[in-house]
Amino acid sequence: MLLNFDRLGWWKYILLGITLLTAAFLLLPIVFIAALSFGSSQWLIFPPPGWTFQWYGELFADPRWLESALTSFKIAVIVTILSVLLGLVTSFGLVRGSFMFRDALKALFLTPMILPVVVLAVALYAFFLRIGLGGTLTGFVISHLVLALPFSILSISSALEGFDKSIEDAAVLCGATPLEAKIRVTLPAISHGLFSAAVFSFLTSWDEVVVAIFMSSPTLQTLPVKVWATLRQDLTPVVAAASTLLILLTIILMALVAVVRKVLKQ
Amino acid sequence: MSTFSDASGVVAPLPKIRRPTGFSGVVPALAFVGIFFVVPVAILLLRSVLEPVPGLGNYAQLIGSSTYLKIFANTFIVSGLVTVISLAIGFPVAWALAIMPGRLTSVIFAILLLSMWTNLLARTYAWMVLLQRTGLINKMLMGMGLIDQPLALVNNLTGVTIGMTYIMLPFIILPLYGVIKKIDPSTLQAAALCGANRWQCLTRVLLPLAMPGMAAGALMVFVMSLGYFVTPSLLGGTANMMLAELIAQFVQSLVNWGMGGAAALVLLVVTLSLYAVQLRFFGNQNPGGR
Numbered sequence: 070m071l072l073n074f075d076r077l078g079w080w081k082y083i084l085l086g087i088t089l090l091t092a093a094f095l096l097l098p099i100v101f102i103a104a105l106s107f108g109s110s111q112w113l114i115f116p117p118p119g120w121t122f123q124w125y126g127e128l129f130a131d132p133r134w135l136e137s138a139l140t141s142f143k144i145a146v147i148v149t150i151l152s153v154l155l156g157l158v159t160s161f162g163l164v165r166g167s168f169m170f171r172d173a174l175k176a177l178f179l180t181p182m183i184l185p186v187v188v189l190a191v192a193l194y195a196f197f198l199r200i201g202l203g204g205t206l207t208g209f210v211i212s213h214l215v216l217a218l219p220f221s222i223l224s225i226s227s228a229l230e231g232f233d234k235s236i237e238d239a240a241v242l243c244g245a246t247p248l249e250a251k252i253r254v255t256l257p258a259i260s261h262g263l264f265s266a267a268v269f270s271f272l273t274s275w276d277e278v279v280v281a282i283f284m285s286s287p288t289l290q291t292l293p294v295k296v297w298a299t300l301r302q303d304l305t306p307v308v309a310a311a312s313t314l315l316i317l318l319t320i321i322l323m324a325l326v327a328v329v330r331k332v333l334k335q
Numbered sequence: 336m337s338t339f340s341d342a343s344g345v346v347a348p349l350p351k352i353r354r355p356t357g358f359s360g361v362v363p364a365l366a367f368v369g370i371f372f373v374v375p376v377a378i379l380l381l382r383s384v385l386e387p388v389p390g391l392g393n394y395a396q397l398i399g400s401s402t403y404l405k406i407f408a409n410t411f412i413v414s415g416l417v418t419v420i421s422l423a424i425g426f427p428v429a430w431a432l433a434i435m436p437g438r439l440t441s442v443i444f445a446i447l448l449l450s451m452w453t454n455l456l457a458r459t460y461a462w463m464v465l466l467q468r469t470g471l472i473n474k475m476l477m478g479m480g481l482i483d484q485p486l487a488l489v490n491n492l493t494g495v496t497i498g499m500t501y502i503m504l505p506f507i508i509l510p511l512y513g514v515i516k517k518i519d520p521s522t523l524q525a526a527a528l529c530g531a532n533r534w535q536c537l538t539r540v541l542l543p544l545a546m547p548g549m550a551a552g553a554l555m556v557f558v559m560s561l562g563y564f565v566t567p568s569l570l571g572g573t574a575n576m577m578l579a580e581l582i583a584q585f586v587q588s589l590v591n592w593g594m595g596g597a598a599a600l601v602l603l604v605v606t607l608s609l610y611a612v613q614l615r616f617f618g619n620q621n622p623g624g625r
Contacts, residue, residue: 071536072520074434080533084431091428092443095450095504098461101471105464113464115471159364166357174361181372183610185562187579188376188599191586195382196375215372218364276454279564283587296456300569304464312457319452 099316106309113304124310134311137295144206144291145274148213152270153263155214156221163222164229175222182219186279189215194283204286212284213274220269228262229255261333268326275318380603383596393597403581407601410578413492413567414560417499418553421507424500426549429511430541451505459569462498463489466570490572498570499560506559507552514548515541551617558609562602578602 074081101115106124108117128134163175181189193212194203202208232255240250256263278293285294292311299308383393397403432440450458465471466488473485488494518541526540564579571577576584578598585595 071523071533071541072434072515072518074436077434078533084427085435087424087427088431088435088443091424091504091508092446094501095446098458098465098501099450099453101465102457102461112469114469115474155364155367158360162357162360162362162364166355166360168355168358174365177373178364178368181368183558183606184376185564185579185602185606187562187564187582188379188603189372191582191595191599192375192379193371194586195379195592196371211371215368218368222364272452278456282583293454293456296460297565300456300460300463304460304467308460309464312454312460315454315457319454320449323448323452 102309103313103316105306106313108306111306113306113309124306127307128310128314131307134292134295134307137290137292138314140206140209140289141275141291141293144209144213145271147210148217148274149267149270151210151214152217152221153225153266155218156225156266156270157263159218159222160225160229164226165234175226178222179219181215186216190280190283193280197284204284204289206289209281209284209289209291212280213277216277216280217270217273220273221266224265224269225259225262228259228265232258261330264329264333265326268322272319272322276315376603379592379596380600381596382592383594383600386593386596393593396594397597397601403598406576406578406581409492409575410561413495413499413577414557416496417503417560418557420496420500421503421556422549422553425504425507425511425552426545428504429508430515432508432512433515447505447508450501455502455565458502459498459566462494462501463569466494466497489570490575492571492575494570494572495567495575495577498566499563502563502566503556503560507556510552510555511545511548514545518544547617551613554609554613554617558606558613562606 071077077084105113105115105117107120107122108115109119109121109123110117159178163171163178190212193208193215197203197205197208197212202211236258237250237255240254241247245253276293277291278297281291281294282297285291290298292315296308296311296315299305299311384391386393428443432443467473468485468487470488472488473482476482477485486493488497522544523536523540526536531539562579563577564583567575567577568580568583571580579602582595582598582602585591585598589595
């Protein structure tokens with residue numbers, strides 16, 4: 070009876086109450102920031118005295134914001150491509166291969182996911198200072214790739230594990246070369262895994278802040294670093310506008326994932 | 336492969352020793368992870384025992400100073416509080432999600448995922464504004480007549496705890512939901528038939544059955560909280576540092592790589608040993624988050 074909602078009696082109102090309050094708690098900051106980005110008060114008073122696009126105007130007028138957004142986007146796209154390619158090759162090796170220490174290697178590849186990011190950030194910062202990659206685009210891409218690759222390997226491996234290899238073998242039997250069979254039969258079949266890998270990798274890089282703080286230089290910084298640096302000075306509504314754009318991109322990507330999942334299921 | 340040779344009618348002689356296959360596929364990733372993950376972390380940790388002079392001096396300094404001990408205490412207290420509060424809120428929510436009618440459930444799932452994927456800085460910034468002295472939360476509390484003076488909710492550990500709980504909630508609700516969803520309702524029916532009242536059903540059947548999930552989720556939230564950097568440094572203020580900030584400060588402001596490496600090793604050892612506990616007792620679960 071505790072697992073039947075209709076038979077919970079008055080308990081169900083308590084459960085429902087806690088759940089709705091929690092949902093409101095989770096939604097509050099997101100809605101709040103979006104509302105404030107259109108508010109006319111410099112001091113972030115809520116409810117705002119009036120509505121304005123002023124902060125978006127300031128955001129787009131400042132070339133440094135735009136530049137950091139472009140930097141973020143460029144890095145995220147390169148990381149996504151590399152992460153999916155490397156994840157694909159690695160997953161084939163991990164899922165289809167049989168060699169010593171296979172499970173240990175898989176665990177090693179996933180370790181960056183559980184390691185406190187600050188440790189990785191500090192370690193890479195020291196390393197890049199020494200080999201001259203500090204503050205470079207290459208440095209950014211490498212460090213974000215370390216964080217994105219585990220998500221990519223997980224998504225693609227699980228898709229590949231769910232794919233029946235005999236279908237690929239059948240294609241070879243019908244005259245396809247092994248590579249052709251992989252490209253024309255296996256890849257489409259695991260496309261949902263590739264897609265998740267791409268989205269996860271992109272968002273990992275796009276939202277990354279801890280490593281980026283250490284990788285950035287005065288001339289090269291990502292959008293989250295720019296937000297971080299601005300926040301340390303003051304709580305200007307321009308940050309609310311920048312944050313709202315970051316949130317908007319997340320919603321668009323999430324909607325895209327939902328749509329693609331539906332299409333792939335059919 | 337056997338179907339392949341049978342169907343084609345070609346019987347290839349099976350090699351006597353199974354040669355390793357597929358290893359070449361993992362070589363690029365192995366090289367990448369080796370050079371840009373294993374080596375840098377190893378160098379950092381090595382520097383903790385080599386700089387400025389070889390020995391365990393950095394560790395002695397870390398343990399011997401009351402300033403650093405207070406930072407360790409802050410880190411563990413906040414992580415513990417965040418874990419307990421997330422669990423207390425997360426369990427009823429996961430329970431409700433597992434049994435509620437469909438439409439509302441999907442709306443709440445969408446909210447959970449949205450908050451999980453919304454940029455961390457954007458969310459933390461929102462809490463900085465919400466929790467300040469003239470912020471919405473203080474205004475609401477004063478408007479309701481619950482307090483006369485605005486509470487100091489930010490630039491202290493209260494702020495960090497609120498912000499971190501907010502971030503960790505989805506990470507505990509989602510695994511708990513999975514665990515409760517898998518519980519067979521007939522076990523609870525059986526308990527009820529045998530005369531257990533609702534409270535007994537909860538404490539003697541539902542909670543024990545959900546316990547492995549709760550323990551695993553709690554451990555994960557605790558470990559993730561220990562290493563958090565962004566939220567504590569923005570909501571905590573300079574006087575209430577946590578371990579991740581200490582590491583960053585050693586390296587960035589003080590350029591003390593020995594101490595930075597030592598603090599990093601402490602964090603790493605605690606994190607990895609708690610994960611080892613998790614793997615040993617609860618199997619593999621996907622962690623996430625920053």
